[in-house]
Amino acid sequence: MPGWTQILLVVILAFLLFGRNKFSSFMGDFAKGINIFKKEMKDVYEDEDKAAIEVDDDSKTIAHQAEQIQQKQP
Numbered sequence: 001m002p003g004w005t006q007i008l009l010v011v012i013l014a015f016l017l018f019g020r021n022k023f024s025s026f027m028g029d030f031a032k033g034i035n036i037f038k039k040e041m042k043d044v045y046e047d048e049d050k051a052a053i054e055v056d057d058d059s060k061t062i063a064h065q066a067e068q069i070q071q072k073q074p
Contacts, residue, residue, distance in 0.1 A: 014023055 018026070
């Protein structure tokens with residue numbers, strides 16, 4: 001696990017190699033990528049929640065139908 005001094009050294013070297021403009025545009029693109037990733041993960045969790053609700057509704061319907069069938073039988 002790199003320490004904070006190693007991370008600082010890498011950032012300084014990146015500034016020296018790429019310059020301020022390229023480095024800032026790279027960081028902007030990196031931030032956009034992180035935001036897109038977060039949005040997609042949120043969508044995945046919402047889809048899972050919707051699927052869980054649908055399964056719960058289906059199981060309630062099946063249980064209700066089973067009760068009706070049992071009531072009809074003598």
